[in-house]
Amino acid sequence: AQSVAQPEDQVNVAEGNPLTVKCTYSVSGNPYLFWYVQYPNRGLQFLLKYITGDNLVKGSYGFEAEFNKSQTSFHLKKPSALVSDSALYFCAVRVLSTNYGGSQGNLIFGKGTKLSVKP
Amino acid sequence: DSGVTQTPKHLITATGQRVTLRCSPRSGDLSVYWYQQSLDQGLQFLIQYYNGEERAKGNILERFSAQQFPDLHSELNLSSLELGDSALYFCASGGQGNYGYTFGSGTRLTVV
Numbered sequence: 001a002q003s004v005a006q007p008e009d010q011v012n013v014a015e016g017n018p019l020t021v022k023c024t025y026s027v028s029g030n031p032y033l034f035w036y037v038q039y040p041n042r043g044l045q046f047l048l049k050y051i052t053g054d055n056l057v058k059g060s061y062g063f064e065a066e067f068n069k070s071q072t073s074f075h076l077k078k079p080s081a082l083v084s085d086s087a088l089y090f091c092a093v094r095v096l097s098t099n100y101g102g103s104q105g106n107l108i109f110g111k112g113t114k115l116s117v118k119p
Numbered sequence: 120d121s122g123v124t125q126t127p128k129h130l131i132t133a134t135g136q137r138v139t140l141r142c143s144p145r146s147g148d149l150s151v152y153w154y155q156q157s158l159d160q161g162l163q164f165l166i167q168y169y170n171g172e173e174r175a176k177g178n179i180l181e182r183f184s185a186q187q188f189p190d191l192h193s194e195l196n197l198s199s200l201e202l203g204d205s206a207l208y209f210c211a212s213g214g215q216g217n218y219g220y221t222f223g224s225g226t227r228l229t230v231v
């Protein structure tokens with residue numbers, strides 16, 4: 001079965017320190033991986049995605065993620081955390097439809113990791 | 120503004136009632152996806168439509184149904200509502216090829 005795991009319910013970081021939010025996945029075939037962020041009472045905002053190519057993906061707001069095929073991981077990172085980064089972060093993988101040429105699919109999400117950045 | 124519009128933003132209704140949630144996808148997107156976000160279940164995929172046709176089904180209850188209209192907007196119908204249906208319902212569009220998915224701001228449903 002295809003799945004996404006975010007092993008940490010919460011990550012606490014001091015402002016200015018680097019942060020990592022972990023994600024591992026299990027899919028058949030090549031993974032299409034995504035990170036989204038959700039601020040309180042807001043929708044999901046796209047941060048970055050990995051489709052193919054360079055294993056280090058750069059995204060919005062200074063975030064980046066490293067794709068590691070051998071470890072089936074796609075960890076989200078930022079060199080220097082801001083208090084405003086405090087939010088709920090979701091990792092997701094696209095599950096392709098076996099029909100329709102395999103070009104469509106829905107997202108399966110991890111349970112989310114709450115990031116708290118303290119001043 | 121993400122380009123995906125969901126209405127209403129908030130909905131409060133009683134158990135046993137029926138509600139309709141509406142979603143307009145981003146311009147040019149043919150696919151619409153519905154998700155339910157609850158505290159205990161996280162983000163669950165409900166159903167996908169592509170250009171008016173149902174394409175994929177997830178953990179959608181039989182009391183729930185959806186459709187996509189010729190103008191590509193979609194409606195999610197929730198009937199015989201229970202307290203446990205209280206959740207944030209998201210709509211997303213996109214997902215074709217190498218494109219990402221754009222989410223609306225959601226409809227918060229409270230069943231009392």
